[in-house]
Amino acid sequence: xxxxxxxxxxxxxxxxxxxxxxxxxxxxxxxxxxxxxxxxxxxxxxxxxxxxxxxxxxxxxxxxxxxxxxxxxxxxxxxxxxxxxxxxxxxxxxxxxxxxxxxxxxxxxxxxxxxxxxxxxxxxxxxxxxxxxxxxxxxxxxxxxxxxxxxxxxxxxxxxxxxxxx
Numbered sequence: 631x632x633x634x635x636x637x638x639x640x641x642x643x644x645x646x647x648x649x650x651x652x653x654x655x656x657x658x659x660x661x662x663x664x665x666x667x668x669x670x671x672x673x674x675x676x677x678x679x680x681x682x683x684x685x686x687x688x689x690x691x692x693x694x695x696x697x698x699x700x701x702x703x704x705x706x707x708x709x710x711x712x713x714x715x716x717x718x719x720x721x722x723x724x725x726x727x728x729x730x731x732x733x734x735x736x737x738x739x740x741x742x743x744x745x746x747x748x749x750x751x752x753x754x755x756x757x758x759x760x761x762x763x764x765x766x767x768x769x770x771x772x773x774x775x776x777x778x779x780x781x782x783x784x785x786x787x788x789x790x791x792x793x794x795x796x
Contacts, residue, residue: 658786661709661748663772663794665690665702670748670772672785679785682778687770692796694726694770696735697743702770703731707792709748712783719750719776720783724792748772750779 658672658679665686672679686702687694693704703726711723727735727742735742749771767773774782 655784658790661786661790661792663702663792665704665794665796670774672782680781682774682782685768685773686766687768688766690766694731694743694746696738696740698769699743700769702768702772702794703727703746704794704796705731707794709786709788709790709792711788713747716747716749718747718752718771718773718779720779721747721749721771722779722782722786723747724772724794743770746770746772748774748779748782750774750776 656674656677656679658674660673662671662673663669663684664671668684668686669681670684671681687700689700690702692701694701703724705726705728707725707728709722710725713721713723724746726746727744731742751773
């Protein structure tokens with residue numbers, strides 16, 4: 631009968647290596663999106679983890695005010711959920727609208743909208759990859775490539791703060 635000790639030893643080393651790699655992967659505690667630069671930066675404290683080029687809503691200048699204005703919001707929010715079944719590959723829900731956003735829309739007699747996400751590309755556009763940065767095409771969301779949203783998904787937990795600057 632053959633000994634299973636070498637197999638168990640190899641498996642233990644593999645598991646330890648995977649756990650160590652996971653422990654070394656820092657989780658972001660803040661996302662900073664600068665609309666005018668079309669960038670999104672993941673931060674851990676004062677340290678930049680990664681910066682991505684992004685596409686925004688089709689009317690990117692100015693803060694989102696009402697549903698259907700195709701603007702990306704500006705302000706401070708949090709990642710309030712993750713959607714693994716998104717039609718845009720994966721998505722992270724941004725907590726828009728804030729109470730101030732709701733009040734502004736109410737003064738205009740309109741709904742502030744919602745469903746603002748950081749997401750990848752739909753199946754039909756996945757092959758575009760980085761070409762998606764050539765234009766702002768979302769309804770107000772922040773878009774990255776599918777490969778990038780895969781990475782962001784691992785780095786950003788629910789509850790991460792999001793600052794969206796003009």
